[in-house]
Structure formats: C-alpha cells, structure tokens
Amino acid sequence: MKRHVCAYFTVLLALAAAASADWVTATVAAGSAPWAVAVNPATNRAYVANFGADNITVIDGATCEATTIATGDGPYAVAVNPVTNKIYVPNINDHTVTVIDGDSGDTSCVTAGLSFPCAVAVNPTTNKVYVVNNDAAGTVTVIDGASNATMNVSVGNTPFALAVNPVTNKIYVANNGSNSVTVIDGTTNDTTSVAAGPNPYAVAVNPVTNKIYVANYSSNYITVIDGATNGTATVLSGPNPNAVVVNPVTNKIYVANYDAANVVVIDGATNATDTVAVGLYPYAVAVNPVTNKIYAVNVGSNDVTVIDGSTNLTGTVPVGTYPYAIAVNPVTNKNYVANRSSASVTVIDGAGFAATTAATGAQPNAVAVDPVRGRAYVTDWSLDRLTVIDIASGDTGSTAVGHNPHRIGVNPVTDKVYVANHFDASVTVVDA
Template identity: 60%
Template structure:
C-alpha cells in the first residue's frame, strides 16, 4: 500500500507472495519489496507504481539499499546467501552468507554490507566493490542489525544472549553490551550517537551511548516490537505490540516518554523526518496509524531555504548533481510592532546538534556546502535578529540590552545524485539521395536538457562532409554523420549517435527511360513515345504509322495491315473503314480504291463477273499478256491494258499473300478455285449484301472457303474490294 504523505490517500500495488520487507532508494525513486514465499523481489517505480519482478534466493527475509552505488541487498533466509541486485539493470549476483540470514544493513559511506545470521551466530560482512564476504562472530541468535555511518560502528541485537555486539569496523574488534530480553529491533541516531534496542520480553528499550557503550533502560508498553528515530527532532518512536499503542516520545535528550494510541498489534514503524510524520503498521487491525506530532507555536522569525543547484528529476524532490551545492537563506521577521533587523543565519548539514556555521551575506544569506556524499541529506538553518545583549554606553555595565532572538529551525531535505544523462535523437533520415557533384542535403537531431548545441561530424569524409547541419556530397556511397552534445555540471555528455545516409551513384537511364541529365533518377517514356538507347535525355514520339500503348517502351509498333495511324505520339491504331485497306504495315492512311474494278471499266461494267472475275482467275492461273485480257475487259475510255492489269493485281497480291485483300477467306493464300471462285459467285448474285439470305451466302462459299472465317465475314471482305 502506497500512502500519500500529504493527503493520506492510498494506492495498492501488486507484489509477490507474502511480502516481508521493504526498502527505498530515494535517489532513483525505486521501492524494493522482498516476497518471502515467492522467492523474488518486486521493484516498484515510485513515479508510476509500475512493477518489475527480480528473482532472489529462497525465502528472502530482509532487504537494504545502498543509494550511492544503486545496489540492493536481499538476505535469503532459506538459501543462506545474499542476492545483490544492480539497480540500473536488475541483474543479480549471489554472495554466500551464514546460516539463516534474517537482517541486513548497509554503510553507504564505506560501501560495506552487514548480514545477521541467526542460526550460525555471526555477521557476514560483504565488500560492496568485490562482493567478498568476511565472518565476524557475535552473540546468540542475532536478529537485528544497524549501522552508524558517522562512527563506522555496527550494532547487532542478539535475541537469546540478551546483549548487543558492537563491531568497530576500523579496528575489527567487538564489544558486548548487556541489554534486556529478546530483541526484535535496533535503531541508530547518527547525530547523537545513541543506539536504541527494543527488549520485547522486558517491556523496555535499552539506550546505548555510542561513545561509552553505557546502557540506560527506558520503560515502554508491552512487547516493544519495532523502533524508529527522527534525527531532526531527536525523538524515538516505539511500537508496543500488546499495548496497542506507540510510546511517543522517547525524548532523545531526557529519555522521558509520552504514549500515543495506535491500532491493534502494531509491528512496524517508520518516520519521515522532513514532514515529521510517523507511520505505524497495525497487523491486528489491518491499517496504518499516521502520527503528526504537535508543533510548538511558531516563532515570528523564520528562514526559507532555496537552492540554484537543484535539477528537475522525476520522482526526486530537491535533487542536485553538485556534491557542494549552493543555498540561499531568506529570513523573515513578523515581530510587532517593530521587527528588529535580522543579523545573520546559521546552518549545518545532517545534524541539528553539531556546530553551527554562519552564512555569508547580509540578506539574503548564502552558503556553499562542503562536498557531500551521494544520497539524502538535510540542511538545517535558523536566523537571529539584531537585539544584541550588552551594556548601554555610559551605564554601570549592568547591561540593558536583550539577547538576540533565535528563530525557528528550518529543515530542507535534498539528494545528491549522479549527473543526469542526455540522449541525442536524430530526425528523419534524408536518404537515399542521388549523387550530384557538390550536391547538399541537411540532417537534424535533438539533444538533452543541458542547453548545449548538438554538433555534427562526418565519419566518412571520403563520401561526404558536413558544416553545421548541411551535408555536402563527395561521392556515392554510405555517408555516416555522428552527433555529439557536451555536458555541464548538471548533465553528462550525451553518448555519440550516428545516422547513415545512402548516396546513390550516377547511373545512366536504361532504354525505355530518360531524364534531363540522362542519369538517375529516370522517368519512363510515356505512352505514345519510346527511348531506344541508354542515357537518353528525352523520349521520342512515335512516328505516323506507328503507336505505343505502354510507358517505358524501347520502340513503337507499326500499324497492322488494315489499320492506320495518322498522327505522331499515338497510343493506338485505327482500323480502316469498310471499303478501304492498307495492304502494308505502318500505314498512315487507308487506300480507298476500287480494287475489284480490275480492268478500270466504266460504271456499266465496273464490277462484272465476265470481266473482273475472269481477269482475276486468269491471273491466278498464270495467264499473262494477251492471254490474260482476251475477251475479258469491259467498256470505257480508260481501260487498263494487260501490263497495267498485271501491275494492279501484283500490287494487291504481293508475295506474302496473307497481306492481300483478295485473300477473302483468310487462309493466307489467294487461289483461283477458292478466293477467285467466291468472288465470281458474288458478282453473279445481283442482290445487295444486306438482303442476301443465309442460303445465298452459303451458295457463294460452298466448297470454296478454306479459312476459318464465317460466310458473312467472307462476303464482307469481298464487299470491301468494291467501294
């Protein structure tokens, strides 16, 4: 369950089976949940609540985070080892531990991890760099562990020997401090160097002085089960399992206590020192008690803290990549009727009880902190006004002034994180482009939030060069452009990315295609034209007598016999009208001649069976000269002689007789007993074609037609001979 600290509204996030422990990385805003019975860890994105599952060992019981190295450590009770999770990749490494590890703590300063092994009565110390384990012997049944990163000491609560083992990491020595009975939890106040141990069966808390190891007993409710420290207010909160309350406060200075009611069987507790809120998990009533400790009446002298060193990071409040961030303190006094002048501001980091440092300036006040470690920090600050105590000039020295008024202490939480990454993204690839000498094109890219410009270089200068965003072509090939963006104090330099653009070579247009230069890119010749050769700069229109219906052609097609093409750039041929023909291919016009008026006689005998039909038959039978024309011509002033008739017939009965209009049955040859006979029979029938019966048509073609044409088609061909 995720609780909004401002509104106390809740959100439920699905985890594994029996979630047993939880840890937060405030730098990456990731939450890690150890699921005891599903043997895995649920990783929750603190911004979106999206989850990822990472496999751990058997019975993962406890978990801790090192925010500096972004490593997560899981103590696996059942497999006697520790799973190390890389927070960046979620990859895992396994490190051997003792028997039944139940608690784990991290010192982010030294990068050491401490694992309490309940059954083997020892602590496994893991080097965070090498993952090398070392064993330190402690008391009986170590159940809880805590680290003071300031003193570099480790405190181990031993449940069955009723004591705490203090490990001095610097000297690798141990000291034993006697406590109450059955420890369930231990907590350290690094500022006051106090250690707090819950004694479940003794109904009290042992307070250990971190300097002298002297224990002090503070009485609590029944079965103190969990404990948490607020280092800002120096208050300690104890969850009393069987008293259904929280002992609040153990005052860190006086050890006096106050009791606040919680739910049933409180068994876990946590503090937000920034908001001064306490969260108590009540296992018996299935809820969480949120405690907002009362705040004393605010002083009329306050200090607001701001910083110009902060960067905007989703999920992390007040993040800075500077280890020595700068801060500004703005002090405000509302004393009435007259507000004294504010003299200065004092501050310190991660403590409110150490030496205070005076800020610079005279309002607003400023400070630049010394180098801070990666992770979470709290800056404390307060202002003082100008009512200095002291004697008035000329007085007896008794002192008529007032001591300076100290304002309320402001707490400003911030996190030191690694510099933010930048990513470069190229725009749309401009390629492929066609090469032209010194031709250009442009590239584009967007970078990260540092504000630094994205710069471009060519890694293939033999193919292309670049100036700004303009790429100049050198030759055809693959042009590769690299993009870079510098970093600054807040952002790392972006990783170099590249974009490859294909520059096509100069290729001549193939036959059937053309361009203004003769080279690619090329355009297909349009219908009605052709391109016969490669490298053409223009298409050629089809001449009269030819046509081309398709684009991209290398030639035009001659008009077929019986068809004509009268115009250039034509896409089709036109059939000759009835009564005309072409005799040859590639004609631009049809011949409209009386082909069957072989003797060129006058209208009385223009188409006559006794003249024209006889002349045709004789010619086909091989008659020539006088034998051809004997008693076979009609009347008229312009009769053809034998030579003229032979010329006429040889013209229209060429060697390739399939082209002859006298091949009326379409069998590819002109014969006297087929074509000649059918023409004779037609001329002997005086009826017009449109009134002839089917029987009459069959009588004309009977036993004479050899081609595949119908009777009607044969007669239409004969009619075409006599327009």
C-alpha cells in the same frame, strides 16, 4: 497557595492520569496483515507491504490518500531508494522481488537467485540492493538497481536481517542460525565473518562512527562491531533484544527488549546505558534524527512510546491492533505505523509530543498529576518542599511541607494536594 498540617498520619489513595496530546493525524486503511513500511522522504510517500493481500499500499503523505500496487506472494519487507525513486519488495512465498517505479507505479519482477527473501536494504550511493534469503544455505542476492541483474553472495546460516553503511560501502548481515555477522565489501563482494551472540536478530549501523550494533535475541546483550577492524565488544541490554536503531547525530543507540517492556539507551562514545520503560512487547523501534525523537512500537499494548532523546521522558500514542512496524519521514515529521491485525496504518504527527524539563529540589522522590488543571506536583525529600509545575508552560512554584515528604496524592475535584511526611508523621494538605 494555602497549606494545612495535620498532626496525624493517614494512608492516601490517589488516582492521577497524565494528559496527552492528540498525536494521531489519520488512520489509513491498508491490506490484510500489513507487515512492513518504508518512506521516501523525497516524494513524501509511504509504502506498506501487506503480507496477507499480496500488494503494497501507497500513502500520499500530504493527503493520506491511498492506492494499491500488486506484488508477488507474501510481501515481507520493503525498502526505498530515494535517489532513483525505486521501491523493492521481497516476496517470501514465491521467491521474488517486486520492483516498483515510484513515478509511474509500474512494476517489474526479479527472480534469479532468490530463496525465501525476507529482508532488503539499499545503498543509494552505489544503486545496489541487498536481499536476505532466509534459508539454510545462507545467501544474499545483490541486485543492480540500474539493470535488475543479480548475483549471490554466500553468508552465514539462516540470515535474517541486514544493514548498509553507505560511507564505507560495507553491508552487515545478521545470521540467525550461525550466531555471526557476515561483512560484505560492496565493491568486491568479498566477505568476512564476525562472531556475534546467540540468534542475532537485528542490526543497525552508525555511518558517522563506523560502529555496527547487533541485537542477539537469545541473550541479554548487544554485540558492537568496530567497522574499521571488525573487533567486537558486548553491551548488556536486557532480555531478548529484538530491534535496534541508531541516531547518528547524538551517537545514541536504542535497543528494544521484547520481554522486558523497555528500551535500553546506549551512549555510543562510552557504551554506558540507561533504561526507559515503554509498553508491552516492544517489537520495532525507529528514530527521527532531526527532532531527536524515538518511537518504540509495542505489540502487546497496541501503542507507541515516544521518547525524547534529550531527556528520556516519554509519551504514549494509542494505535491500531498489533502494531508491527514503523517508518519515519524526517522531512515532514510524520510517522507511519503498520497495524498487522487491524489492516491499517496509523499516522503520527511527531510535532504532537514535546518534553519539558522543570527544575525541582535536590532530591525529588514522588510525583502526581492533576489532569484537570494541567499541573504536576513533585515532593523533595531533603528540602521539605512541594514543587508545582505548570505542564503547558513549564513554570514552577514551591511551598514548604513537613519533614521528609515521601508520598503525594491529588484530588482534581477539590483541587487539594496531600503530602505524607515520613519523619514527622504528618500530612500536609495544600490548597492548590
């Protein structure tokens, strides 16, 4: 590796593009306005609720072949009971829930007690299904999965989302209109109200720690509920948190902040936070606890940001137009993204993204990538060195540069690297 030190300072302009793996394995046609998606990892099937077509697209995870099943008017959400192989679809416009038998494809319809059903969650342990009715009266319809019999439980005003803790048999309902969370005891259907922030929009449960995380959309913070006491704490996130997911293996919580183009990572043990940049307007977030990968769906940039949970390094996967929802199959490591405006589902292979941490100097302060040769170059301010990283292998090497290297540029055509050294007003030219 040759280097030349020029005794003058110049302005460097560089254009570097990071190489990306081909993560998209298939694009599957769906119905009009695919709105929600859920996976049954036991059968390796994905179920996509097509709001504009009044049907469900069923995707075979092994072949990506698709079939359709008719639902009611305006299928708005979908949930799976992997134990019974039943799929539950709330239809917001005709106030029904379509129940699909995953083995036969036969359907039945639940109507009693429903009013603008907009969200659904299943407790596979008790075979109970909980449906949020998004009206001012504020109720949750409880469906007995064995008989389809129903009963209603009163909650707060305009409930919007819910989550189940199958370990404690508690159900947590985010009430968007009354700034509260209703806790339902799954055994007795008794309720308790817990104060949350303004416009609670999403909720997630860590069944290992018995903590509940509520994204308050009209705020910049998350409400954390202790499931044992119903005591609360707040954690700063960012503007307009609108989605939240938990990795129970690592005890990390991931919050998508719609207006900030980032995901805040909360350490569940300490409530300390870190921030990861993602695409524009992240609307949904999902986690694969097996691979420790997190997927942020960005409606504004039509892509998915993949976060390595160990390092917070990221990659970007282009998908369809207006991606709106995502579901993860942790068994096959496949991820299904519903693209609302392009009537399609993008299938992402989770094995396509691997993040590597390479050792550099004490104070790395600038980085550039050569996409042709697959190398990254990192300057170290304090050690006056340039580290060269082979992106494929993670192997590194280094060379001396000038004093306090501050900026770096790469010319992939000539294979030259230019390092601007702040203290001694020089540029080091490295023949890579």
